[in-house]
Amino acid sequence: MHSATDQHSNITRSEQLQTQPLDVLVIGGGIVGAGVARDAAMRGLRTGLVEQHDFASGTSSRSSRLLHGGMRYLAQGRVGLVWEASKEKTVLRRIAPHLAEPLEFIFPTRQANGWPRWKLGLGVKLYDLLCGVGKGGGSGSMGVAETLRRVPGLNGEQLTGAVRYHDALTNDSRLVLDTINSAVQHGAVACNYVKLLDATREGDRWRCELEDRRNPALLVVQARSVVNATGPWSDKLPNSETSLRLTKGVHLVIDRARLPMDDAVVLAEGSRILFVIPWGERVILGTTDTDYRGQLDNPPCDPEDVSYILQVVNDAFPAAKLTPQDLVSTWSGLRPLVADKNGNPSDISRRHKIAMSHAGWWDVTGGKLTTYRLMGEETVDAIVRFLGAKAAPCRTATTPLVERGPRGELGDATSCSGILPPPVSAAAVSRYCRLEAARHLDDVMIRRSSWRHYYRNHLELAGNVSRWMASELGWTDAETELELKRYRGLTAHSPIVGTTAPAPDVQLR
The missing domain is CATH 3.30.9.10 (D-Amino Acid Oxidase, subunit A, domain 2)
Known part of the structure; x- marks a missing residue:
């Protein structure tokens, strides 16, 4: 498919990863990877982030949407957590x-x-x-x-x-996207639909082979350190030494x-x-x-x-x-819960774990949505110590994700980012394509807007959204139909067998 929006996207193109060696390459565009990339970029480290699918497409758009200390953990005596x-x-x-x-x-x-x-x-x-x-x-x-x-x-x-x-x-996927946008605004390069194929240590750097899955191409990126923040996929990466126990939440x-x-x-x-x-x-x-x-x-x-x-x-x-x-x-x-090194399923913790399994390679696992910023801070602290880099102090706990205006207002960036879905409109779709690297129909319908989860008549809405995206991304009629077919396939596998209430009257703008 065409990628007409790449030239003015806020979230960047994969070719930019190759312009110079990186201090940090983050693998995984969920909430943990986003937090690491933002912290590293704000400290002045040359930072890249890649995600094999869309940003937040895994665990980070499928949570309970809560920021919480954890009453259940308190009942278990985990006061520190x-x-x-x-x-x-x-x-x-x-x-x-x-x-x-x-x-x-x-x-x-x-x-x-x-x-x-x-x-x-x-x-x-x-x-x-x-x-x-x-x-x-x-x-x-x-x-x-x-x-x-x-x-x-x-x-x-x-x-x-x-x-x-x-x-x-909270809105989990919006938290990811706003964090990545902030990382990019501080100098990071962030790319969705780019997959790590292999990583080998050469001298004091990692040689990382990446595949751009939108415009099939092989990229070779040099990085002084690599962070494996791929959640449920973390034990599948080369060089990973993680041990996971996966549980499903519906x-x-x-x-x-x-x-x-x-x-x-x-x-x-x-x-x-x-x-x-x-x-x-x-x-x-x-x-x-x-x-x-x-x-x-x-x-x-x-x-x-x-x-x-x-x-x-x-x-x-x-x-x-x-x-x-x-x-x-x-x-x-x-x-992706941290399991015992020997695979003992009873030894499970919601605490996060940051481990350097090879020189310059960090596996970051466990944790929860609420503590993602802390995980990013602790990971970058470890990287800075390992690299001996001159880095600014961590500022992620005090710097807003969305820049405020002269009177302290959040501005129009939050018009399409909040707890509730924004109005269904061509303007929102344009923003998602131009500034947030939306490339597929489900990128917009599920992760950037939550329209799919909020409206019964999401298939009807998807028809309008696909036409707006076609205008932004230069899709042909055939490509637009392929996107609709892809979306219908992704949303078809549901136990829902019917509806008892009419679809909400959604006004399109």
Whole structure:
């Protein structure tokens, strides 16, 4: 396909990777790779980033969309992990306020379900100390009557009350894209659809062979250091010495009218918890947490995953009677958890790990969305020490992702980047193609806008978006039809068997 937008894209062309040796080449365009690239570029290191598919196309667009310290980790006694994440949550509220919306969580408690209210009450007070106080004051406990008032339709059987605490809602893929845009603005070269084929150590540099998958070409890039930040793919790279245990998380989206929620609700199911998360006119339900050994590119949302989540939600809200026909969309992502070196599946941690497995080669694994900035800082600290480079101090915790105007306003950059999808318009599509390297229809529909997950009639919208993209990227009629066919194929494998509500009336602009 043509690439007419390359010449004025904010995110750069692959040929620029070859103009001079790099200090850092980051492999992986998810949230961790984006954080490393931004930190390195802001410290003055010559930085490149490549992603074999689209930016944020893996785990980083398939999360629960939460910035959180982790109440579940607190219950497991992992206070240090909660403290670390809570500090980063505060940082993200400061540097990306358009992608960190405070949200209250209500956790109903029941008799003999393993989550007693007195114990959770102590836990949320400790959570306040670790995470700070959110909107509406601090955490607290509620009796049965107050809980039923705050959570309409909640099953009152064996209910003992609830506790409440505060975290934040985000947009995971937008957080990645805004971080990469910031890295580029500070001098990094970032390219999607560029795959690492091989990397060999030659003297004090790495010789990296890359394939540009959009305009098939072999590129050879010299780099003083390489960072493997490929998440679920990290143990597949040459030179990698990572050991992973992958688990799958599935999320469902329904109309908010089917389950009207003003606050997020935590549902306990044995030792596991699920969330009911309000998202504009929609509600996100999830997530599952099961071991996974299948293909990595597009993990399925199986009917049994849907049945499990709907059963837990329907048990909690009996009048809802949700069925697969109520689903607007689904997504399924993989968590690349750090496993024992010998493959012991019981030794799993949500902590991140940064290890130099070969001279100048770093494997960065584990962690969570909330702590990505810290992972980037610690990785670049290690690289600077290894290279003996003169580098500026880390500024990622204080420098906003989106530059502000003279009066402190965020400007038009956030008109197409926020918690909720922007209006469906040719102007938004133009921005995504010209400034954010959108190359395929799913790049826009899924990761840059979330229109696919927000609207039932996403296939109808995709027809309009494909025509707008054709105008921007110079697609022929045949290429446009191929893109529509590709998109239909990517979104066809869904357990959704029908709809019970009409498609929203979306005004195209």
